Amino acid sequence: MSMNLTLKVWRQKGPKDKGRMVNYRVEDVSPDMSFLEMLDVLNERLILEGDDPIAFDHDCREGICGMCGMVINGVAHGEQVATTTCQLHMRHFEDNAVITIEPWRAAPFPVVKDLVVDRSAFDRIIQAGGFISVPAGSAPDAHSVPVKKVDADAAFDAATCIGCGACVAACPNGSASLFTAAKITHLSLLPQGQPERDSRAVAMVEQMDAEGFGGCTNTGECTAVCPKGIPLDTIAQMNHDYLRAAK
Amino acid sequence: MSTGYTEGEPIRDTKAPEGPIEDRWEKRKFSAKLVNPANKRKLHVIVVGTGLAGGSAAATLGELGYNVTSFCYQDTPRRAHSIAAQGGINAAKNYRGDGDSIYRLFYDTVKGGDFRARESNVYRLAQVSVNIIDQAVAQGVPFAREYGGLLDTRSFGGAQVSRTFYARGQTGQQLLLGAYQALERQIAAGTVKMHTRHEMLDLIVSDGRARGVIVRDMVTGEIERHVADAVVLASGGYGNVFFLSTNAKGCNTTAIWRAHRRGAMFANPCYTQIHPTCIPVSGDHQSKLTLMSESLRNDGRVWVPLKAGDTRPASAIPEEERDYYLERIYPAFGNLVPRDIASRAAKNVCDEGRGVGPGGLGVYLDFADAIRRLGREAVEKKYGNLFEMYERITGEDPYAQPMRIYPAVHYTMGGLWVDYDLQSTIPGLFVIGEANFSDHGANRLGASALMQGLSDGYFVLPTTIGDYLANGPYGEVDEDDVTEAEAEVRQKIEKLLTNNGTRTADSYHRELGRIMWEYCGMERTEESLRKALERIPELREEFWQNVKVSGEADELNQALERAGRVGDFFDLAELMCIDALHRTESCGGHFRAESQDADGEALRDDENFSYVAAWEYGEQGPILHKEDLDYEYVKMSQRSYK
Secondary structure, eight states, X not given: OOEEEEEEEEEOSSTTSOOXXXXXXXXXXXXXXXXXXXXXXXXXXXXXXXXXXXXXXXXXXXXXXXOOOOEXXXXXXXXXXXXXXXXXXXXXXXXXXXXXXXXXXXXTSOEEEXXXXXXXXXXXXXXXXXXXXXXXXXXXXXXXXXXXXXXXXXXXXHHTOOOOOHHHHHOXXXXXXXXXXXXXXXXXXXXXXXXXXXXXXXXXXXXXXXXXXXXXXXXOHHHHHOTTOOOTHHHHHHHHHHHHHHO | OOOOOEEOOOOOOOOOOOSOGGGHHHHXXXXXXXXXXXXXXXXXXXXXOOSHHHHXXXXXXXXXXXXXXEEOSSSSGGGSGGGGOOSOEEXXXXXXXXSOOXXXXXXXXXXXXXXXXXXXXXXXXXXXXXXHHHHHHHHTOOOOXXXXXXXXXXXXXXXXXXXXXXXXXXXXXXXXXXXXHHHHHHHHHTSEXXXXXXXXXXXXXXXXXXXXXXXXXXXXXXXXXXXXXXXXEOOOOXXXXXXXXXXXXXOOSHHHHHHHHTTOOEEOTTOEEEEEEEOOOOSTTOOOXXXXXXXXXXXXXXXXXXXXXXXXXXXXXXXXXXXXXXXXXXXXXXXXXXXXHHXXXXXHHHHTTOOOSGGGOOEEEEOHHHHHHHOHHHHXXXXXXXXXXXXXXXXXXXXXXOEEEEEEEEEEOOEEOOOTTSBOSSTTEEEOGGGBOOSSXXXXXXXXXXXXXHIIIIXXXXXXHHHHHTTOOOOOOOHHHHHHHHHHHHHHHHHXXXXXXXXXXHHHHHHXXXXXXXXXXXXXXXXXXXXXXXXXXXXXXXXXXXXXOOSOSSSOOHHHHHHHHHHHHHHHHHHHHHHHHHOOSOBTTBOBTTSBOTTSOBOOOHHHHOEEEEEEOOTTSOXXXXXXXXXXXXXXXXXXXX
């Protein structure tokens, strides 16, 4: 049942290198392997041959840390819906398939090496206001403010964003709207998030623009590739909060 | 082979205050020296790791006004492996009115830890647990709620009350994002300087105090030195010594092992938690194991075929030919027995030839009854994302057929020894979260890791470290001490890169992992441990002679990163086996086959082993220091979940 594959992988030594696609043949791939395990096997071979292994980001390998991410056959995280690259398994590929593998491509995500990109712009968007200011030890009893279940659930749905950046990679404008909107929505649906709601929306949107991400044109590619299915209407919530604050 | 060790002076003082247990933390908070707000910014603290413990500690120290530098090996602090914790976080809120209390959480934790944890520490943990929930809710952590708007809870293994707060199956993620956001707020405020993609490779000790770290910038390869007035290690556990574990791929022991080499004692390294509900191994290519939250045991029923060698599909095996062995052996706790007991029971039925799936290394976790009783929708609501995860990995639908699960290494209770203040045996070196050994004894209860990480980071460390910093700043660091540490780091990198051997670091790691799983895993014997202690040094020797690392030092080089970590895993593995060999009793996650009762249950030997084994590094082999454990409040008894 094992498969033989041809990979076309983006190789780039560093930020200044021009980069190119390089072909690799991988044989005896088990359908039970994850996509990253398939790359592990190739990398071990490359090391023994004295070559540089293909650099890619990954950590938890269970779809929650958000560290992995590559564009597989033109789709961020591959064609499997609601799945991170690490959770993608080889049983979804055909024997003798040709698979192209590229990094996230967006100006605010410069390539570090091969498939590794710098996503620190996301951290700076959070720094601008993606939090509730509550120093440790100052909190009132957790039951002092009840929260409607429907609001808590909707906040949770937005809060499940893993910050992988697939939304940016998929967007024709390289927009970070879905990422930014997910955090704004999460916090503005909760009573605890109200005091800073206006300033948060303005600061995060402005930081997103300052980082060089493009604008949103409601294409919806972001939510289509999002491994956590962050809904597109969070962007409406972001725009609503932004306009509300600007009034 | 070295199975030998020498015994040093016992540890007599853990710095826990005297008096009634419920007053001790209050007393310590009052006795801890305070630092004048204007002086705080002159005091520099390094925090290594940005999980629940490190992230919350760095954020809180920043809020207090200290000058903090934080390091993580990931590309952003939000990715630390706390993020993967699924089930929940315990807190003695007693919102259910079901008889919970601080004392009961304390009691359950001491008992669950099989009487190998310190009473004072555990009591403090239970006290602080209630503040954690308040803090997280105020930060906007979207915990599950009921229709009345109040927080929902569920029950978890090892407890008969419902005290586990959760955010669907992603509690760790939501709590970590809360800590991460607090941390980013401090980065923006300028109190915390963050270095991502940096790995700590050594500790700088000068004049007997921890004064900084040597780190490698993983993008440029540059070796950097950072000095400070105190160092906090929050670098997580060492489960990856087994190669296959539920830890993230990057989790490693280097930070704590290097600190151990510099003088910090390592306590109870053999206490390993094997989690009963993980997805079984599918083949040699397996790079890590995935856990299915233990909360699944609330509604799933564990079973195997009654007869050995029964290869029929689950659906073809009638009720009367199934053995719901946990319910049968432990009628009081049933499927909710603590993790170590559930894991060993799974191993036992598989050893009897009754395991299911490839290689017979699996047992069923069946939701058919729950789906019948609650309806598919209710089950989906509760466990939807876990079911999806299972299907994605195995290609099987758990709504239609039972899940297959098998135990896997999940958590390490051992870690660097710390006193009541969370300070190691090196003054100025504090250790928090999974990296220390302090609160879980020989076995950690479910939903207690998140509790401990946040307790240490938000509430305990920020108070106790102040007492140390109040005597600072500690002045200039002797240049020679920094240079020496840096030189060692460079030497090791040079050695790995010029070795030009014939095997990859991963292949050695895999082999080491197999040795550890086979001989120092769920069941340990004198014979197996001696075998491991023979094999490990041989393999380590070969590793250093024959490992092949391609690429250069001054670039992003993932092969080099891995090789360095594997080198430290070898040394740790040896100490784990020495610890496991010396502790001839069974307790919690440490099961010595020679020490069991007639029913096959773990048999403690309180007379001889009621102590923490704190190991000092010695060139001629490790030196054992015993810290006696006294139980004033919880009466020691043989654990029974029957």
